[in-house]
Amino acid sequence: MSAPDGQTLEDALIEPAGAGTGAGIAVTEPSVDTGLTPAVPLPRGDGLDAHVRRTLLQQERAIGVKYAGHNVRTWPYAVIAIGCFAAWISFFPLAIMGILPLWLGCALTSVFVAGGYVVAHEAMHSNLGRPGTPQRFWNELTGQISTIPLILPFSMVKTMHLLHHQHTNHPENDPDAIHAAPNLFMAMVKSWINRQPGAIGTGARWRRHCAELGTPEAKRAVVETMLLQLAAMTFFFAMAWSGYAIEVAMLWWLPRHLGLTYIHAVLSWATHHPHDKTARYENTRVIRHPLGEVLSFGIDYHLIHHLYPHIPFHATGAAYREMKPLLEARGVDCSAH
Amino acid sequence: MQVALRKFFAIMPFLFGIGFIAPLIAQSMAALHVAPPWGLSHVSFGLLIGAPWGLYATWRGRWL
Numbered sequence: 111m112s113a114p115d116g117q118t119l120e121d122a123l124i125e126p127a128g129a130g131t132g133a134g135i136a137v138t139e140p141s142v143d144t145g146l147t148p149a150v151p152l153p154r155g156d157g158l159d160a161h162v163r164r165t166l167l168q169q170e171r172a173i174g175v176k177y178a179g180h181n182v183r184t185w186p187y188a189v190i191a192i193g194c195f196a197a198w199i200s201f202f203p204l205a206i207m208g209i210l211p212l213w214l215g216c217a218l219t220s221v222f223v224a225g226g227y228v229v230a231h232e233a234m235h236s237n238l239g240r241p242g243t244p245q246r247f248w249n250e251l252t253g254q255i256s257t258i259p260l261i262l263p264f265s266m267v268k269t270m271h272l273l274h275h276q277h278t279n280h281p282e283n284d285p286d287a288i289h290a291a292p293n294l295f296m297a298m299v300k301s302w303i304n305r306q307p308g309a310i311g312t313g314a315r316w317r318r319h320c321a322e323l324g325t326p327e328a329k330r331a332v333v334e335t336m337l338l339q340l341a342a343m344t345f346f347f348a349m350a351w352s353g354y355a356i357e358v359a360m361l362w363w364l365p366r367h368l369g370l371t372y373i374h375a376v377l378s379w380a381t382h383h384p385h386d387k388t389a390r391y392e393n394t395r396v397i398r399h400p401l402g403e404v405l406s407f408g409i410d411y412h413l414i415h416h417l418y419p420h421i422p423f424h425a426t427g428a429a430y431r432e433m434k435p436l437l438e439a440r441g442v443d444c445s446a447h
Numbered sequence: 448m449q450v451a452l453r454k455f456f457a458i459m460p461f462l463f464g465i466g467f468i469a470p471l472i473a474q475s476m477a478a479l480h481v482a483p484p485w486g487l488s489h490v491s492f493g494l495l496i497g498a499p500w501g502l503y504a505t506w507r508g509r510w511l
Contacts, residue, residue, distance in 0.1 A: 306509040307510075311508075333449060346467045353470075353474065355473075356471065
């Protein structure tokens, strides 16, 4: 896949076209002394000059590299993913034997589904092992197993997520723009509507995106999605007609829907609302989510993730605190944290 | 292969209604000790709900 201006997708994620132009960003006085002195003093309301922008970007990048996946500890993601996947598999026999209460299995699996997406998300950005490194196997394994409870293959969610980064908030080209809604309640309703099997659903939109991409990876993602869904439905039907429909409903079907609602409303909608800006420093924001940093998986610093996707989510808070003066110098609203 | 799978997935909501919703309704009623109406068995009643519901979802492209 390549960006419209000829950048590779990886390049575009690290340094999107137009980055540093400051387009549409009103200048504000830095609230903290960044040590930067504009080449030409600028009155409030003017844009930053090219020199200041370049210097800010260099400082930003240095922080981005400091907290990048290859410079911070990421092996716990793989351990957690494998542990949770094994636990989830064990829930079925444990529930059938009456050892695990179904309500507990349902609650834990719902957490695994949502958390699994977060862990897989790190693998999507190769934060657990870059290509060509010994850790690459664990990166791919973590991604593959973490999205199975969602009944979505890693290849598909990765393709759609990288497309989201490439076209953030674009109404037609961003796969996640389908989650746009006026408020949280409607975001949850929209999440349900998007799961419908017909033309209004995410499935139809993702097929369109894959067809437009036309890459071997996109074609493979479509085939893998069909095969995984076929395998999952075979499991559902076989278990249900064997007398375990309630167990499958409580350990897979319902947690999947609860997890997807969380992923759409908390991880996608809240951070990009109102989905109307596409510029590098404006297409997402720094928020203070009512669920708190832990229960929202550090989504408060989603801006940092979009600026530097190679920073794992557990390090975005620290990266943000170092980057905050630079972001404020660009006029980014950092009032939430 | 891919074309065959696509056609198969086009009727997946109907299959889901028969394959999963029907037995889920039947087993839920049995677990809750709810007797099906008209002297039907739990499975028959489950199919009576699940199959048309799945057919509706296949036809309309939405479950509700």
